Amino acid sequence: MVDGTYPMIGNTNHVNENYPDLVNRRPGIKSVSPRISMEENSPLIEGGIQEGPFNGSIPTLTGRTSFNSEFTMYWVATASSLMFTSTVWYIVLSAEHEFFIWHPIFMSTTLFLLTQGPLLLQTAETREEKEKGLNVHRSIQSLAFLTGICGFYIIYTNKKDHNAEHFTSAHGMFGVLTLSLIFIQVLGGALVVNAPALFGGVARARGIYKYHRISGYTILLFAWLTALGGTQRDWVTDRFNHIWFWLLAFTLTWIGIGSRVKLNKMKVL
Ligand code: HEM
8 A cells, every 4th residue: 555556445435344444546646535535435536536626635844635634734834934934034134234134044944944844744644745745844944943043143243242141031041952852853754764773673763763753743833932032022012013913923824733643653552
């Protein structure tokens, strides 16, 4: 059962009893909600899937999908995180230019990319989807790490130039911790995928994925909390003092991400 090639079970309206996870589906199209699975198995639908403007016809970076709740939640999370990032950009680009503004620009970009990383992999089911998802995921997370390094360099240099003390605020301290964890996470992920021998082979390395997922969500939450802290620094509140707005973007993003988490992919015991 690889490469998204699923045996057709005929015109059944239920899951095969011998193979409960096999549903009648077209290769490359996700069965992501019970409602869609029923539609895909409907005897009334030719080829097992409803033809229409939305079902099974929406191209994404990791394959085609249907207009279902997970797809909607992807956009809730994406739009909300984009709302956060673009507002940071709007505030700093409306301010007078100074070297500092590149810190929030880079960091809010890091936050958006970090949020996309898991979103693009969460619903991958078939081998093809997982492979495509992994390629996009590692590129996006590497870029997030690079923009994070740039953002850190800017604020560190800026403070040094002004003879200001480093890591004095909760935001600054939490920020270094988060960046260090991102570094470990990126390194760990790269080793598991590219050097599985270090972990005792491919099968064992794959067993580590679930820990990478758990730490990934934790670090993403740290990054969001750090960024929320950044929005409450004087430089920002002097220009835009609407904490409700940042909290709204944060909450909607996490509703989107949280609703797409697959708990069965994270069982550690
Ligand atoms: C994941 C996102 C972020 C990380 C990891 C991060 C990290 C950091 C770090 C490590 C420092 C302290 C540097 C030092 O003391 O040498 C700092 C300072 C600062 N950051 Fe961020 N930052 C992030 C997002 C933001 C955002 C979105 C804003 C503004 C909207 C912001 C505004 C500031 C300000 C004003 C300072 C200087 C004051 C202070 O040290 O608290 N940051 N950041």
